[in-house]
Amino acid sequence: MIELFPDLPVGYLVMLGALLIPVVPRRLVGPYMLALPVLGLVQLWSLPLGHTVDLSLAGLEIQPTRVDRLSRIFGTIFHMAALLGALYALHVKDRLQHVAALVYAGSAIAAAFAGDLISLFINWELTAISSVFLIWARRTERAYTVGLRYLVIQVLSGVLLLAGAISWYAETGSLAFERMELSGIGSWLIFLSFGIKAAFPFLHNWLQDAYPEATVTGTVFLSAFTTKLAIYALCRGFAGTELLIPIGATMTAFPIFFAVIENDMRRVLAYSLNNQLGYMVVGIGIGTEMSINGTAAHAFAHIIYKALLFMSMGAVLHRVGTIKAAELGGLYKSMPLTTVFCMIGALAISAFPFLSGFVSKSMIMTAAADEHYTITFVVLLFASAGVCDHSGIKIPFFTFFAHDSGKRCKEAPINMLLAMGTAAALCVLIGIFPDYLYALLPHDVAYNAYTVTHVVTQLQLLMFAGLAFGVMMRAGIYPPELNAVNIDFDWTYRRAIPALWSQLRTGLVVADQTFRRDYLARTASLLVSGSRETYSPKGRMGEPWATGPSSLIAAVLLGAFLLLYYF
Amino acid sequence: MTQPPESERTQTPQAGSQAEVPRGEDKRWLDEHKNVDKVFYALVGVCALLALADFGYHKHAHFSFEGVHAFHGLFGFLAYFGLVLTATQLRKLLKRDENYYD
Numbered sequence: 001m002i003e004l005f006p007d008l009p010v011g012y013l014v015m016l017g018a019l020l021i022p023v024v025p026r027r028l029v030g031p032y033m034l035a036l037p038v039l040g041l042v043q044l045w046s047l048p049l050g051h052t053v054d055l056s057l058a059g060l061e062i063q064p065t066r067v068d069r070l071s072r073i074f075g076t077i078f079h080m081a082a083l084l085g086a087l088y089a090l091h092v093k094d095r096l097q098h099v100a101a102l103v104y105a106g107s108a109i110a111a112a113f114a115g116d117l118i119s120l121f122i123n124w125e126l127t128a129i130s131s132v133f134l135i136w137a138r139r140t141e142r143a144y145t146v147g148l149r150y151l152v153i154q155v156l157s158g159v160l161l162l163a164g165a166i167s168w169y170a171e172t173g174s175l176a177f178e179r180m181e182l183s184g185i186g187s188w189l190i191f192l193s194f195g196i197k198a199a200f201p202f203l204h205n206w207l208q209d210a211y212p213e214a215t216v217t218g219t220v221f222l223s224a225f226t227t228k229l230a231i232y233a234l235c236r237g238f239a240g241t242e243l244l245i246p247i248g249a250t251m252t253a254f255p256i257f258f259a260v261i262e263n264d265m266r267r268v269l270a271y272s273l274n275n276q277l278g279y280m281v282v283g284i285g286i287g288t289e290m291s292i293n294g295t296a297a298h299a300f301a302h303i304i305y306k307a308l309l310f311m312s313m314g315a316v317l318h319r320v321g322t323i324k325a326a327e328l329g330g331l332y333k334s335m336p337l338t339t340v341f342c343m344i345g346a347l348a349i350s351a352f353p354f355l356s357g358f359v360s361k362s363m364i365m366t367a368a369a370d371e372h373y374t375i376t377f378v379v380l381l382f383a384s385a386g387v388c389d390h391s392g393i394k395i396p397f398f399t400f401f402a403h404d405s406g407k408r409c410k411e412a413p414i415n416m417l418l419a420m421g422t423a424a425a426l427c428v429l430i431g432i433f434p435d436y437l438y439a440l441l442p443h444d445v446a447y448n449a450y451t452v453t454h455v456v457t458q459l460q461l462l463m464f465a466g467l468a469f470g471v472m473m474r475a476g477i478y479p480p481e482l483n484a485v486n487i488d489f490d491w492t493y494r495r496a497i498p499a500l501w502s503q504l505r506t507g508l509v510v511a512d513q514t515f516r517r518d519y520l521a522r523t524a525s526l527l528v529s530g531s532r533e534t535y536s537p538k539g540r541m542g543e544p545w546a547t548g549p550s551s552l553i554a555a556v557l558l559g560a561f562l563l564l565y566y567f
Numbered sequence: 568m569t570q571p572p573e574s575e576r577t578q579t580p581q582a583g584s585q586a587e588v589p590r591g592e593d594k595r596w597l598d599e600h601k602n603v604d605k606v607f608y609a610l611v612g613v614c615a616l617l618a619l620a621d622f623g624y625h626k627h628a629h630f631s632f633e634g635v636h637a638f639h640g641l642f643g644f645l646a647y648f649g650l651v652l653t654a655t656q657l658r659k660l661l662k663r664d665e666n667y668y669d
Contacts, residue, residue: 142669260654261661283583334597353649369629376631381639385646401597453627460640468647469616483618484669485660492666 004046009053010066010075010113011123013184014040014082015106023100030090033098037082045136052115060175063115068329070296070442074112074232077300080426081307082225088419089217096226101221108225111230116175117190118215120233124161125268127226128154135210138226141215149494150210154226157196164189170364180237191238197230198281199274201250204363205490207274208258212323213268216314219266223273223310224303231280231299235442240287248285249280249379252551258385258488263481265313265323265395269306272349275383278304283364286371289443294363296441301356305348308423309395312342315412315420316399325481327392330404332457338412339400341420348427350392351384352461358458359434359449366447380460388465398481476530573589 005013017036024032049072053065053142082105088102104127111123124342128151135147169175180187199207211222238244259271276298283295288469315338316331317323331338344355351357361384368377400502411417429438434449473477539543586669617639628634634643 025600156595256650257654257657258661261653261658275576332597333592366629374630381642382646382650385643386650388643389647389650401608404598451627456617456620456624457626457633457639460614460621461611461643463614463617464640465647468651470610472648472651474607477655478651479658482662483665484662485665487667488657488661525625566649 002046004043007053011046011110011112012370013043014109015103018099018102018106018535020266022095033086035340035548037079037104038212041079052323062118064119066111066115067248070235071113073296073300073440075109077303078109078112081303084307085221088220090415091218091413094137096133097137097215097218097464100130104130104221105225108229111229114177117177118175121158121162121165122179128158131222133401135214137215137218144215146210150206153206157193160193164193173231178234179239182241187424192564194230197226197276198234200247202489204283205488208267208270214266216318220307220310220314223306226297227277228303234284235292237294239284239292242285244285248278248281249376251281252383253379256383256390257276258486259390260481261486262325263326265325265399268390268395270311271308273306275387277363279361282376286367288367289445291367292365293441293445294367297360297363297437300437301360304423304426305345305356308341308345308420311420312338315416319409320407324483325398326483328405329401329402332400334409335411337417341424343396344424345398348390350388351458352462353455353458358428358431360455363447367430373556384461385460385465388462393469401538
């Protein structure tokens, strides 16, 4: 097979191609945007496994591209996400957003193929810098501050990665990005850097803060790349690191409580994204071939259904002007197709049989059970019931059904419908023909998701969870959707630390004033009055000295000086 | 459950109320309260069937607790209930005014 652009690092086609969007004739912008990810995908699949691009940069050997099965599956889904996102954003006139989105996609792809830590770092930072424009493109003051917060945290992750890479190089003499043990400062810094982007507990709030504030189309891109790039990087660098199991399990469980009571539907999806990352992180922590396959498969399936859910909520925001659950309801009458697509995404994320989540999440669950992680398994099962609530039921129910809000609008634009329809079709196809997905996975493992036990138990879990929802709604104890915000861990750096800092500053000012007033002023007045006494005409230094002692003192000083000079 | 203050409550109750269909628009099937009931009872029926299904095959359980009859159904129901009730309580602690950060 002919290799397409074998010397061009994978991802650069999309990234560099995006820079030309501003000069493309207006009528061709759409086709051009769609062509870039397609070309990139063709390039990727024309290259054989084991293909590398090597460069020498300032005496360092770097490897901007390394094609193997792990990078290829992430590269493939990243290209597909870029294509879906571009299709969804086709109606947008603002070319800045198009450039930002595709540079972002391209740099994420390039990062997934980086064979060394320096290439990884460069593209890691590029994703941060390009993606922030998808938030700023909303052009509101709020988006501006949110974007700044997002950028600071993302760049911090990059700085940690660079510091880690340098330490790692000093410790091992190698910059190659391979599996590493958590020992020594270098690997810990790199781990922390990945942890920020993967939204580990307490490092997670940038995600829920930023994603709901991006543009309608920007959030679709954001949902696909940054966090899954971190999942890829953890897969590559830290597979089998057992610490990841409790971290991942926590990630599956604790965002779902927030998702239940959140009002902004895109923020609900951000919490749900965090929960889905938890499954992948657990899979990486277990580290068996089965679990790594599970993580890769789940990332693949997840990118599609999560993008689909964000697209459907984006379409509602685009048409209705709000995405607050308390103000929505009954939209199935106005947007029937969007409703159907959203429900397919909701069922897919809930891991309903014959949809994509079912065939991917179960691999991680099975791997956890095979390795006898009992507590982890129960937590994951609990989180599965939770997913069923916030993404499976809450998102479609309170948007499209529930109480009719009386809002009427047009169905989503045709390009949005096409993008959602394609994503929905992929959810179904992967669910029915999982072997095509399994063939892409990093390891050759035989796995069959469709056993009677698995289908029945999963249906039981979901249906009974749905029943609980029905019972709670009828009993009137399901928490109502309220126009309110809930504080999360970001409260510490958005409120507590600034408040403490301003108190500290006030304290310092007071201390400073007290010091000046009480101490410095008094010392100064003492000095003034003291010197007035000493140097006044009647003071000790002020009165005339006798000639004799004076000349004696002068002679002694002169003698001492001569002696010193002599030696 | 304690109700939130009047000012914060959504203007439209969610459950069990008849929809406000704008004038000149036909009522849909789901606008009828009794049809919503039908959906609910269908769900109850499906759950009952699924619980019975456990008699019909040999379950390949990884853990002994999974062998309990209709374990996943019971677990799903209780987990869901527990999750939502806990989150409702958490809301008391975490809820702030919509413009809290602005």
